[in-house]
């Protein structure tokens with residue numbers, strides 16, 4: 001495997017499709033294009049060309065687009081072939097491309113990795129790009145756009161720049177501290193700016209869970225006694241028959257998950273085993289898992305069957321909605337936030353609105369400049385710890401804070417990949433799609 005090979009992959013989606021885009025990138029991309037299409041079209045101008053196999057037999061008629069490096073996605077010479085999206089067409093073209101020397105199929109994320117290595121994207125932008133591709137809801141898309149747009153990277157670079165400046169000023173003060181004409185107040189304003197950066201990083205980090213809720217989904221767990229109607233509710237909200245429903249208490253054991261889009265936000269809804277003491281080993285394990293999941297839920301729907309007069313279980317330290325079920329069979333409702341029937345559909349819209357309200361309250365007022373990945377948060381925490389050290393050491397010695405400031409700036413630089421992150425690249429880019 002060589003990083004100088006010319007690489008290719010199907011970059012568009014599942015086949016068959018109206019059009020399939022095969023992307024080619026590397027030093028020999030234009031030679032290969034000339035070999036297959038007869039010539040290279042003028043760069044950045046789509047031309048309809050006949051693509052031929054090694055014997056000169058036509059494979060397909062395709063739009064061909066050439067981008068000369070460095071003005072391309074990867075920074076290398078790139079060619080896009082927009083073929084008809086038939087499986088045999090695409091296979092014939094991929095086989096044809098593989099037949100050229102030093103050419104191979106791209107690995108997951110390899111186009112983006114080359115773009116990163118050639119300075120076309122930083123790591124935050126690259127991660128945002130990978131999030132755009134998997135975004136399913138409007139808010140996931142907007143969050144990903146915030147990252148690919150460079151706005152988030154700009155924030156990290158501004159902080160790193162301020163810290164580097166502060167360090168330079170502190171070192172200058174050290175060098176000139178014997179001389180009379182260095183104003184002592186420089187140091188005061190510098191430390192104010194360091195403190196300001198630390199405050200901004202702290203506030204930014206506080207948005208991590210909001211970022212995770214938007215990117216990974218708001219976790220809503222349906223919990224309650226056996227036969228409360230949890231699985232029926234999951235099916236009603238998903239509008240699909242996903243969970244097994246019977247009148248036997250203890251039907252559900254495993255955790256079931258569905259993805260919903262509520263008001264543009266990704267919601268992960270979970271059905272769980274009915275909560276009760278039981279001798280049954282399998283069911284007891286289900287109950288244990290249900291309780292563990294409740295512990296991490298953003299919102300618990302605590303469900304109770306109103307026909308039996310059951311009270312819903314309260315989960316004191318969790319955001320919780322008390323929901324009365326089977327309203328088609330009972331006219332009760334005291335002690336519940338809302339009542340519904342999965343059978344008749346009554347109250348389901350009210351529940352969706354209530355989930356939406358809780359979710360909005362949770363993310364309300366937040367900008368989309370949020371950390372969304374553990375990787376980003378780890379470096380932010382490192383930077384913050386180094387800044388705290390710098391500020392604590394300020395009174396002790398003039399040299400110590402400078403080193404801590406350097407480490408803080410390095411930690412910030414690693415978020416965007418401006419500072420060496422070689423060891424991380426395999427991990428980051430291998431999670432991308434092939435063809436991206």
Ligand SMILES: Nc1nc2c(ncn2[C@@H]2O[C@H](COP(=O)(O)OP(=O)(O)OP(=O)(O)O)[C@@H](O)[C@H]2O)c(=O)[nH]1
Pocket residue numbers: 225226227228229230231232233244245246247248249250251252253272273274275325326327328329340341342343344
């Ligand atoms: N009439 C009526 N029956 C319901 C409603 N919701 C659930 N049921 C019935 O109640 C019984 C239990 O429903 P499930 O959805 O399996 O309840 P559960 O809470 O998932 O039960 P476990 O998985 O055993 O804990 C089934 O017979 C359902 O048909 C409802 O809104 N109205």
Ligand SMILES: [K+]
Pocket residue numbers: 226227245246247248249250251252
């Ligand atoms: K049941």
Ligand SMILES: [Mg+2]
Pocket residue numbers: 230231232243244251252271272273274
């Ligand atoms: Mg169930």
